[in-house]
Amino acid sequence: MRALYDSKSKLDDRGIKNLLSEKTKLETWLKVEQALALSQAEEGYIPKEAAENIAAVKLEDLDLEEMERIKAKVGHGFVPFVKVLVKACEGEGKRYIHYGVTTQNIQQTSQLYQAMKIHGIIKGFLGDILHNLSCLAETYADAVMPGRTHGKHAIPITYGYKVSVWISELLQASQRLEECEKRVFVVMMGGAVGGFNATGETGMRVQERVAKRLGMGAMDVPSRNMSQMKVEYMMNLCLLCNSLHKMAEEVYYTGVEEFGEVSESFTPGTIGSSTMPQKINPKLAKGIIANSQKLYSLPGIGLYSAVRMFEGDSSSYMLFDGLIEEALELTCEVLIRGEELTRTLHVNRDRLRRNAGINKGLDNSEYVMMRVAEKLGKDKAHELLYDKAMKTELEGKDYYTVLVEDETISSMFSPEELKEMIDPASYTGMCEQIARNMAKKAEQESRKLKECSGEGEQK
Numbered sequence: 001m002r003a004l005y006d007s008k009s010k011l012d013d014r015g016i017k018n019l020l021s022e023k024t025k026l027e028t029w030l031k032v033e034q035a036l037a038l039s040q041a042e043e044g045y046i047p048k049e050a051a052e053n054i055a056a057v058k059l060e061d062l063d064l065e066e067m068e069r070i071k072a073k074v075g076h077g078f079v080p081f082v083k084v085l086v087k088a089c090e091g092e093g094k095r096y097i098h099y100g101v102t103t104q105n106i107q108q109t110s111q112l113y114q115a116m117k118i119h120g121i122i123k124g125f126l127g128d129i130l131h132n133l134s135c136l137a138e139t140y141a142d143a144v145m146p147g148r149t150h151g152k153h154a155i156p157i158t159y160g161y162k163v164s165v166w167i168s169e170l171l172q173a174s175q176r177l178e179e180c181e182k183r184v185f186v187v188m189m190g191g192a193v194g195g196f197n198a199t200g201e202t203g204m205r206v207q208e209r210v211a212k213r214l215g216m217g218a219m220d221v222p223s224r225n226m227s228q229m230k231v232e233y234m235m236n237l238c239l240l241c242n243s244l245h246k247m248a249e250e251v252y253y254t255g256v257e258e259f260g261e262v263s264e265s266f267t268p269g270t271i272g273s274s275t276m277p278q279k280i281n282p283k284l285a286k287g288i289i290a291n292s293q294k295l296y297s298l299p300g301i302g303l304y305s306a307v308r309m310f311e312g313d314s315s316s317y318m319l320f321d322g323l324i325e326e327a328l329e330l331t332c333e334v335l336i337r338g339e340e341l342t343r344t345l346h347v348n349r350d351r352l353r354r355n356a357g358i359n360k361g362l363d364n365s366e367y368v369m370m371r372v373a374e375k376l377g378k379d380k381a382h383e384l385l386y387d388k389a390m391k392t393e394l395e396g397k398d399y400y401t402v403l404v405e406d407e408t409i410s411s412m413f414s415p416e417e418l419k420e421m422i423d424p425a426s427y428t429g430m431c432e433q434i435a436r437n438m439a440k441k442a443e444q445e446s447r448k449l450k451e452c453s454g455e456g457e458q459k
Contacts, residue, residue, distance in 0.1 A: 011336045011337065011340060012336060013332050013336055014121050014124065014125070014336075015121060016118050016121055016122075016328065016329075016332040017329075017332065019114055019117050019118050019121075020114070020118070020325055020328060020329060023059070024114065025110065025111075025114070026059060026062070026064075026081070027059050028110040028111075028113055028114055029078075029081055029106055029107070029110050030057065030059055030062075030085070031110075031113070031214075032106050032109050032110045032113065032210070032214070033054065033085065033097065033098060033106060034054055034055045034057070035210045035213040035214055036098075036099075036101065036106075036189065036206070036210055037050065037051040037054040037055065037093070037096060037097070037099070038051045038054075038055055038209075038213065039206045039209035039210045039213060040096070040099060040100075040202075040206050042209055043202050043205050043206050043209065044202075045099075045100070045199065045202050045203075045206060046096040046099055047092055047096070049091060049092050049093075050091070050092035050093045050095065050096040051093070051096070052093075053089050053090050053091045053092055053093025053094075054085075054089055054093040054096065054097055056090070056093075057085065057088050057089055057093075061088040062081075062084045062085060062088050063084050063087065063088070064084070066080075066083075066084055066087075067080040067081055067083070067084045068080070070083050070084070076103075077103075077107075078103040078106065078107060079103070082097060082098050085097055085098075100191060100198040100199040100203060101189055101191055101198075102191055102192045102224075104188070104224050104312065104317055105188050105189050105190065105191065105222070107317075107321070108188050108224075108317065109187045109188055109189070109210075109214070109216075111321060111324060111325075112184065112185050112186065112187075112216070113185070113214055113216065115184070115185065115233070115324060115328060116181075116184075116185040116215070116216065118328050118332075119177070119181070119185070120452065122177070122237075122240075122331065122335065123174070123177065123449045123452060124449065124450060125335040125336070125338070125339055126170065126173070126174055126177075126240070126335070126449055127445070127446045127447070127448075127449030127450040128339050128343075128446070128450075129170065129244070129335070129338050129339050129342050130167065130170055130171075130174075130442040130443070130445050130446040130449070131442070131443060131446040132339065132342035132343045133163055133166055133167050133170070133342050133439075133442055134167070134438075134439045134440075134442035134443040134446065135439075136159075136160070136163045136342065136345065136347070137160045137163040137164050137167060137435045137436070137438055137439035137442065138160065138435070138436060138439040139160070139347075140158065140159035140160045140163065140347055140349070140435070141158060141160035141161075141431075141432045141435035141436050141439070142158055142160065142432045143158050143159040143160060143347065143349050143352050143353075144156055144157075144158055144352065144353050144356050144424050144425045144428060145157060145158065145159050145162070145261065145352035145353070145355060145356050146355050146356045146358075146363060146424075147363075153358075153359055153362075153363050154363070155363055155364065155366055155367075155427060156356050156363055156364070156424040156425070156427055156428050157428060157431045158428050158431040158432055158435060159261075159347055159349075159352055160431070160432065160434075160435025160436070160439070161428075161431035161432070161434055161435050162250070163435065163438075164434050164435045164437075164438035164439075166243055166244075166246065166247045167438045167439075167441065167442045168438060169242075169243040169246070170240070170243050170244075170442075171441060171442070171445055172239075173236070173239055173240040173243055174445055174449065176236045176239065176240075177236055177240065180229075180232055180233060180236055181217075182217050183217075183229045183232065184229045184230070184232065184233045185216045185217060186211070186216055186217040186218060186219045186229065187207055187210050187211040187214060187216050187217070187218050187219065187222075188207075188219050188222040188223075188224070189203065189206060189207040189210055189218075189222060190203070190207070190219070190221075190222030190223065191203065191222075192311075192312075193223070193224070193311040193312065194221060194222045194223035194224060194225075194311065196222075207219075207222065223311060223312075224311060224312035224317060225308070225310065225311050225312055225313070225316075227302065227305065227306040227316060227317065227320055228306055230302060230306075230320050230323070230324055231299050231302040231303055231306055233324075233327075234295075234298050234299045234302055234323065234324070234327045235299045237295065237327050237328075237330075237331045238292075238295055238296055238298075238299060240331070241288075241291070241292040241295055241330075241331055241334045241335075242292065242296075244288050244292065244334055244335075244338040245288055245289060245292035245293075245334070247288075247338070247341075247342075248284070248285040248286075248288035248289050248292075248337075248338075248341070249285075249289065250262075251264065251282060251284075251285045251341065251345065252282050252285040252286070252289065255282055255285075259351070259355065260348060260351045260355075261347070261348055261351050261352050261355060262345060262346060262347050262348065263282075263345075263346045263348070264282045264283065264284050264285065264341065264344070264345065264346075265344035265345070265346060284337045284338075284340055284341040285337075285341065287333060287334075287337045288334050288337045288338055288341070291330045291333040291334045291337075292330075292334055294330055295327060295330040295331065295334070298323050298326060298327050298330075301319070301323060302319075302320060302323050305319050305320065353424070353425075356424040357424055359399070360398055360399050360400065360422075361399045361400055361421075361422025361423070361424075362389060362392055362393070362399045362422075363424060363427075364421060364422045364423070364424065364426070364427045365385050365388075365389050365399075366427075367421055367422075367426070367427040368385055368403065368409075368418075368421050368422065369381045369382055369384075369385040371412075371413070371421060372384060372385065372409065372412065375412060376408075384406075384408065384409070388402050388403060388406060388409075399422060400418060400419065400422060403418050403422070404418060
């Protein structure tokens, strides 16, 4: 029986789409310009009164309609914003807006600031997913099922062990996300070519102050030509989603009727097909698969663009603006479905156990071979058990009967011992213990991620 979830349940992006909105982009541009002015005043580069004037401007003070009119006239994406900011500013501030910096300094810093806020939400999602998987790994640590390699039965595992694989990869993804923060979320205030030509040594100190104000790092070389940290971040998002994609593929295929091992929860009344009344499709898994596949294409485009020559080229950084935004949007779509799927997934213990036994013990051939090897040696044991396995496969005989009828094997083990040896539950190795260990690690990481995810909440 499939589990149900509340029909009012919605996929919640937790504010990511709002952080990617045009309004938030403009708010962030303003925030960065204000951080720049205040930092410059602290270094004595501009008057304190001017910085206070700039800091007092609110988004609602800006004439956004005028900004659009100027944009249509000048064909520049950022200059119109500066123009209306100057108009909205009072006093000395008008003279010192956007002082000593260039467009990309503000735009790139702003986008990475927005990405940093979304990054916090991503970590919160990942924390919840790890908690959900921890519960699954613990609950189904001993749920026997077929292990499969090359699309065929191998030897038995447990479902908790399968979940532990996903956990292990997601823990690595969490480490990568944390380790890249110091390289990715950085401020760039070096001016037109990144050499602080207009501001000198003071500009370097200002950049450090801006970074501190925004809770970010500062670029050692604030060159507009550098984009590898953006490619790195997109690749880390790809690897995060790749683990969820793997999980979704498993859910998608082992949920078909021939397997019947798992199923997505569903809301009563949901329609899977306009023509087939019985259809209940794996919508969460499909969404994870589709969005992940599109995400994978983005770092490759970034790599080609990151090598553009000279000290700056809008064909590169304007492209990256779109790539980063799309990568975050796609990751959001994967995460909201991944959290829902891991929280509501129904696992069919009985079907797992039944599928583990469809070969009537043949999956335990390695176990029997290793027991025989204790007396005959590995090579001879392999030859003997290969012969018995092929007889079972090719002649359609029952594996237990084939083993009992062999004089060599029957002289070593009683019928009862052979029955125990070919029971899938008797040969799952350390799967249960691995599952329980990884469940604990997942829960520990989940708590850690949830503690820091508040940094990404939209205030």
